[in-house]
Amino acid sequence: MNNRASATQRARQSLCLGAGLVAAGIAGSLAALPAFADYEVVTVTNGGTIDGVVSLSGAVPAEAPITTTKNQDYCGSSIANPTYMVDSSGGMANVIVYLKDVTKGKAPSGEPLKLVNEHCMFSPRAQGAMVGEKITISSDDPILHNTHPQSAETNATIYNIALPFKGFSVTKPLPANPELIKVKCDAHEWMHAWIMEIGNPYYTTTDSAGHFTLKDVPPGNYTLQVWHEAAGEKSEPVVVTAGKATKMKITLAAK
Amino acid sequence: MSFRVARLVPFVAGLLLGVGPAVADTGEARDGKVVYDRWCVTCHGAQGNGQGEAAQYMSTKPRDYRQGTFKWRTTPSGSLPLDSDLEHTLLNGIYGTYMPSWGFLGERSREDVIAYIKSFSPRFATEKTQDPISIPPDPGYSDESVTRGTGVYQKYNCSQCHGAGGRGDGPSAHDLKDDWGNEIVPYDLTKGHVKCGDTPTDIYRVFMTGLSGTPMPAFSDSMSPADAWDLVHFIESLSPRYVKNVAGTAANSTARVNP
Numbered sequence: 001m002n003n004r005a006s007a008t009q010r011a012r013q014s015l016c017l018g019a020g021l022v023a024a025g026i027a028g029s030l031a032a033l034p035a036f037a038d039y040e041v042v043t044v045t046n047g048g049t050i051d052g053v054v055s056l057s058g059a060v061p062a063e064a065p066i067t068t069t070k071n072q073d074y075c076g077s078s079i080a081n082p083t084y085m086v087d088s089s090g091g092m093a094n095v096i097v098y099l100k101d102v103t104k105g106k107a108p109s110g111e112p113l114k115l116v117n118e119h120c121m122f123s124p125r126a127q128g129a130m131v132g133e134k135i136t137i138s139s140d141d142p143i144l145h146n147t148h149p150q151s152a153e154t155n156a157t158i159y160n161i162a163l164p165f166k167g168f169s170v171t172k173p174l175p176a177n178p179e180l181i182k183v184k185c186d187a188h189e190w191m192h193a194w195i196m197e198i199g200n201p202y203y204t205t206t207d208s209a210g211h212f213t214l215k216d217v218p219p220g221n222y223t224l225q226v227w228h229e230a231a232g233e234k235s236e237p238v239v240v241t242a243g244k245a246t247k248m249k250i251t252l253a254a255k
Numbered sequence: 256m257s258f259r260v261a262r263l264v265p266f267v268a269g270l271l272l273g274v275g276p277a278v279a280d281t282g283e284a285r286d287g288k289v290v291y292d293r294w295c296v297t298c299h300g301a302q303g304n305g306q307g308e309a310a311q312y313m314s315t316k317p318r319d320y321r322q323g324t325f326k327w328r329t330t331p332s333g334s335l336p337l338d339s340d341l342e343h344t345l346l347n348g349i350y351g352t353y354m355p356s357w358g359f360l361g362e363r364s365r366e367d368v369i370a371y372i373k374s375f376s377p378r379f380a381t382e383k384t385q386d387p388i389s390i391p392p393d394p395g396y397s398d399e400s401v402t403r404g405t406g407v408y409q410k411y412n413c414s415q416c417h418g419a420g421g422r423g424d425g426p427s428a429h430d431l432k433d434d435w436g437n438e439i440v441p442y443d444l445t446k447g448h449v450k451c452g453d454t455p456t457d458i459y460r461v462f463m464t465g466l467s468g469t470p471m472p473a474f475s476d477s478m479s480p481a482d483a484w485d486l487v488h489f490i491e492s493l494s495p496r497y498v499k500n501v502a503g504t505a506a507n508s509t510a511r512v513n514p
Contacts, residue, residue, distance in 0.1 A: 070415075070426040144412030146472035155434045156322040159333030160465050162472035164411040170476040186470030187415050187427040 039200050040104040047106070047216035048240040052248030054097065054210045054226055055090035061230075061254045066190045068120065071143050075120035079190070082125050083230050084254065091210025092228065092252065094125040096196050098203035099214065100223040100235065106216045108201040112136040112171050115183065115193060117145040117163055122183060122193035126229060128203030129195050132176050137161060138169035145185050149195070152180040160186075194229055226250050287371025290364045295372075298353065303375030305435075315352040316437055323378035324434060326466040327451040329387035332473035337384055341369045343452065350448045388463055391480045393455045395503030396488045404489025407482045411474065416441040421493045427470075434468040441471075447496025455500050458487045 063081035085093035112134040116123045118141060129135070137147045148160040158175055174181070174197060185191035196203070206212045219242045227233040231252035240246055292301075298317040300307040305319035318325070327344050328336040345365050348356035357365060373379040394400070408414065408421075416431070418424035421444035433439045442450070449458050463483055465473030474483070491497040 069430070144415040146470065148470070148472065150434065154322065155436070157324050157333055157434055157467050159331070160467065160470070160472040161332060162411070162465070162474045162477055164474070164477050168477050186431055186472075189430055 038103060041107045042104045042218075044106045044216045044218050046219060046242040048219055048242055049245040050099075050212075050214040050217060050224065050238055050240060050248055051245045052097070052212055052224075052250060054092050054095040054206050054212065054228075054250045054252065056084065056086045056092045056231060057090070057251045057253050059254070060084050060086045068188070068190065070188065071120065074141065074143055075188070079119075079121060082121070085125075085208065087209050089209070091206070091208070092231070093206055093208045093210065094228065095206040095210070095212075095231075095252070096126050096128050096194070096203065096227045097206060097212045097214070098128050098196070098198045098225055098227075099200065099217070099238075100225050102200035102202055102222065105218050106201055108133070113174075113195070114138070115147065115195075117141055117147065117185065117191075120188055120191065122147075122185070122191055124193070124205060126194040126196075126227075127205050128198050129174055130201060131197045131199055132174055133197075134171050134173050135195070136169055136171045137163065139163035139166060142166040144187055145191070146187055147183060148186055149174075149181045149183045151178040152182040152194070153178055192229075196227060224248060224250070226252065228252055231255055283367040283370035284374050285371075286364075287367035287369065290360065290368040291371050294357070294360070295368065303372065309353075313353055315349075316435065317354075319435060320372050320375035322434070322468070323376035323382075324468040326468060327461070328464055328467065329460060330385045330464065331388060331475065332465045333467055334385040335378060335382055337387065338366075338369050338373075341372065342366075345369070347452050350450050350453075351446075352450065388460070388475050390456055390459055390463075391484075393459075393487070393500055393503045394484055396455075396491060396499040396501050400485050400488040401492040403482075404485035404487070404492070407478075407486040408489050411478060411482075411486070413486075416470070417444055421445050421490065431470045433470070439469055444490050445493045447494030453498060455484075455487050455491070458490055459483055462486065 061084055063083050065081055066079040068075045068077055068079060082094070108130045113127060113129050113136065115135055115137050117139040120141065139145050142165065145163040146160055147163060149158040150156060151158070158181065159172065161170060161172065174195065177197070179197050181195040181197070183193040183195065202214050202217060204212045204214060217240045219240050222238050222240060223235050224238045225233060225235045231254055234250060234252055236248065236250055238246055238248060296307055297309045298307045298313070299305055299320065300310065300317075303320040305317040307317060310317050323335055325336040325340070328334065328340045330336060330340070342365055344354075345357045345360075345368070348354050360368070414425050416423070416425045416427045418428065423441040423443040425441065428441050431439050431441070449461060451457060451461060462471075463473060463475040463478065465471050478486070491499050
């Protein structure tokens with residue numbers, strides 16, 4: 001059985017490589033190849049910096065607090081809604097900021113990403129990642145959580161790991177695709193986090209004032225992309241000059 | 256060799272091997288389509304999307320094959336099942352659902368239909384299958400192990416979904432959904448059957464690998480094999496219907512086939 005099946009698989013792989021580019025469905029599967037393969041690590045000695053702020057225009061949507069429905073003795077009966085975290089000057093937190101289509105530049109940090117289950121929420125809410133990077137998932141809560149990343153587009157499970165008690169942590173690789181991952185905890189249905197896989201290490205997430213910095217960018221013309229779970233995405237052209245900081249102001253509209 | 260030629264070579268090789276342009280025409284998958292169209296299509300649908308004509312009448316929905324997501328596997332959470340895992344489900348059926356045992360089809364037909372089912376998801380062509388999790392031999396059912404297993408059930412907070420008594424009525428039991436947005440309930444462990452086989456090894460595997468596509472997570476990263484066997488014995492203690500193996504078993508024991 002195994003021999004026959006593997007022969008089928010080999011034949012199918014051949015077909016994918018041969019005819020894949022003309023068949024849209026099969027071509028989609030080729031996207032499974034890590035985008036890291038398209039990125040070259042070089043020593044950046046004359047890099048520039050992109051320094052900016054992402055703001056929300058107009059009134060901040062009034063989001064009702066999360067009403068917890070289980071483990072209230074630990075989680076409390078309600079939790080502040082984290083969808084729009086906007087400060088008094090409009091700066092918005094939890095916006096993923098990255099450069100698109102960068103082919104060469106600095107090395108990735110090599111440190112695993114972190115995703116912490118704390119006080120019945122995920123932290124951080126949103127973060128970028130190198131394609132296929134490792135992620136350390138941990139729990140600070142004395143209750144059962146499960147960390148369940150799924151494709152944001154199709155809901156297909158990537159994996160689903162139990163975090164049964166406080167202090168447990170595990171490190172797992174992210175898959176080569178999809179690009180945008182939505183993480184949920186089934187045991188506490190209000191818990192969500194977002195991870196965007198990016199083909200280069202020039203990504204960050206805005207802080208509580210909406211501020212971000214991308215360092216050691218080789219001089220040149222780029223497209224800066226921002227993404228927020230509710231306010232959507234936007235891209236802006238940016239020119240990076242050797243040894244200089246380019247200032248950026250990006251505004252997203254509430255939806 | 257240029258990039259373009261390199262891509263063409265396996266294609267031409269495929270033609271020389273008599274492999275047609277569509278996946279469904281390759282060897283066993285072609286024969287499997289005949290089996291599928293006769294026996295499987297009514298529930299699982301011609302597109303393999305789990306939306307056959309009869310699916311609307313079922314509370315546990317037929318599998319949608321397009322994501323390559325399968326509940327019952329010997330492999331780690333989220334990974335593809337092995338052919339032998341799909342064979343196990345075909346042979347055993349899924350207790351408490353409309354999925355019967357397909358033992359009468361014969362091994363050859365089951366192999367063919369497995370090849371066809373795999374053709375619905377591109378993952379089987381692009382991803383490597385992972386090794387099964389290792390399962391040490393069952394040390395055997397005993398009252399001492401059940402007592403320890405009670406502690407394991409509490410320590411790992413299984414009651415969050417399955418409830419203090421294992422009846423599937425924990426605090427998180429009531430608003431769970433699967434990957435397809437269907438409501439799904441934690442299993443009532445006191446029924447005395449586990450859906451995908453009732454041997455101690457089957458029970459061990461279910462909670463260690465988790466049920467992909469559902470809220471049931473994998474515990475293989477957090478639970479030791481000793482704790483896991485104690486938990487199996489605790490679950491077995493919840494119903495007289497479970498076949499308790501007092502003598503213990505060797506690893507990789509085969510599951511009992513439904514009568």
